Amino acid sequence: MTARHHKTWIGILIALLVVMLALFAYVWQPEIDPVEGPPASAGEEQLLRGRNVAATGNCVVCHTAPGGAPNAGGLAMKTPFGTVYSTNITPHPETGIGSWSFEAFDRSMRRGIARDGTYLYPAFPYTHFTHLTAQDMEALYAYLMSTEPVNSVPPETKLPFPLNIRPLMAGWNLLFLDRDPIEPAAEKSDDWNRGLYLTRAAGHCAACHSPRNALGAEKKGDNFLAGGEAQGWIAPALNEDAPAPVPWSEKALFDYLRHGFVDSHGAAGGPMAPVVREGTSRIPESDTRAMAVYLASLAANQDAGSTRSTSDQTGPAQSVLAQVSTADARLFASACLGCHHAGDGPAVFGERFELRFSTSLYLDDPDNAVRYVLDGVQEPASSSVGYMPGFRHSLNDHQVSGVVNYMRTVLAGQDEWSDLADVVSRIRNEAAGD
Template sequence: MSRAAKWSLTIVILLAVVVAGIALFAHEPEIPTASIDPKQFPEEQVRRGQEVASASMCVVCHTAPGGAVNAGGFHMETPFGVIVSTNITPDTESGIGAWSFEAFERAMRRGVARDGTHLYPAFPYTSFTKMSDEDMRSLYAYMMSQPPVRNEPQATRLPFPFNQRALMAGWNLLFLDRDPVAKVASESEAWNRGQYLAVALGHCSACHTPRNALGAEKTGKDYLGGGEAEGWIAPALNGSSKAPIPWTEQALFDYLRAGYSDQHGAAGASMTPVVRVGTSQIAESDTRALATYIASQMAGAGQGKTGPTPPQREAAAQAAVATTDTLGARIYANACAACHHPGPGGPDLFGAQPPLWLATSLNLDQPDNVIRYVLNGTQHDAGNPRGGHMPGYAYALNDAQVTAVVQFMRESFTGQPAWTDVQDAVRRIRGEYPLALQGRGE
């Protein structure tokens, strides 16, 4: 059978499964409203639910910039269009205040709202479906005990055919894996706890795993192999990591707990709120367990294993910054070196200055993250008092200047091949304003 014929057969089978899924499961019944008394939940269960909520980082996507906590309205960029998060406060009119536990659990485990409509997997029910029963009930108790907020966010409006939510029935049939997180007997208790936190609650793979053409996470060797989140590249957290210095368990703990690692820099972009409201707020033992698990996935990664040491990289960066014979070098000297100064003698300004010569972003295959940092800056740290604030240069540097300084850093600090089509990427990313500036602290 030819390759074209195999593809045609695959498409036919896929369509048949989708149609069958729609026919069988598209019409989910509405679950009646319920009257919930938050006083019914024991204090200890609510407290436990707060920990689950922090680990699951509900507030990250369900809070609009400047808006009330969990009242919805955050705009999430996806390959299929912009999805607007919903109100998950216990308001009975615009939130989930009239949802019974049955309705709540169905949404969390199967991606179906109380009224029977299907939810998009931008809401990571694909991970939450693996949550333990105890954690699910505790989370429900906590959510129903929070202050209700009346707010009706803008409805999500995706282009056809993605606006047909019934299609998600077929998608779930194909891709929703509801098996619980299996313990690995040969691993430590901390490792297994970290696996549960990463897979079921923290949904790390939602951003850090590539997706197929239908938006489902790839599996196998692609697990934690790097993905995309709202236009930002989420680096690989497995053996294919591009970090020039290998991540250690301690470095991961420092980064997840305080938003900063001396050899890797500060949490930014979509990771800023993840650390601020998530990994820095859960039990310290849980943060360490998560670091233990992620470190095991990254074992063997890191170009620095056989490459230059951190001091050698810093010395090379210092020599490059000392030259001003190119446009990129001159821009770096005037706009960047005051804070990102390699070698001794640099001023201590605006909190921590991440060592750019050790930055994963500069070693990625695409320049997008570096461009976004240059254009947007970082206006909010992840909660670490050492965290700094970087101004954005979107209105100070033109496309050619941004391109020049990005290429200078890539070629001078990494030894990697020059990126291609950087100026086209600058134009594309600059064209995303103002959405690119709306949230995530960047």
């Protein structure tokens, strides 16, 4: 080997070493020293503020196992990459975050790095919480530290190789963690800007309502709130592509977010129910209204397409009726109409809702409508919404397809879903996730 070759090789080696050191310095995050004893006690006003940030952020929804103590962790979250367990965020010193300084908490919420330097998975929506103002973050910390410590160790998250190598998340963050602050729009109202902040930061609405790429990161830009997925449910688009048959107004959005139901759109079902129950129904009314103001402006250009049924439609066209087997219509009449009748009769249970307004009937896929029929409404956003029995055990696949097809074609006046039978059998055969 010539001297020149030698030099080149040494040069390359040094360059590689520098890159690796830089990478290590970038990826490696120090442990932040534990603190002992409770932090300085906070004032009433700050605690209240912190409680509202926590409610808007739905911490308790993800950080509580079924039947478990609030915020003690252990909820199994199924992701396309495997099951991630939420952690104990009560101030217990050993099993929770009781020994976390504000600095450690702030780093975890803004950069997804735990106190001991461990990288966290973005199933924890730090990509949104990173936008919280300093004041909100401090209040949130004070509030969590004022709650009851619970001694509880959640199950350990074990994702398959290579995702079990948590430092890889440093690369993910480099690509997808956008920490730029949310810039208020000068030409918009205070309410609008407040709504933007609540929706994007604590509310993390896009975590479910935006589509994601192959690496599990939300798509941005025009894809913001353009429709996503959550726990097997479709989270409909909330922007101008919103599929709702009636355009969303500010008032309808407010009622839906505040009460979990509105006549012109129906109920907050599936994973949206806890968002309302633990979040938008509990925060100050002015905050719920601000979200409605902001979201209504996004949906403002929504065009209730000419192919969609409109609110003045009085009944199905004869031609559509002819395509529907009378057996499906009869089944719908006997199993469903008691609660879902149109006309002036009394509400039998909860809200009496005209199903032709249900967004679930206007989506590209039948999943939400099928889930409603198979599983009913067991945990509504509020008890005034009412309950619906699941028909999983009383109707067979053929019958479920029949009533769903009836709602889709007759009540909503849409073309049949071509993959309906497959979706019904897939959802029925999923591990029943109560």
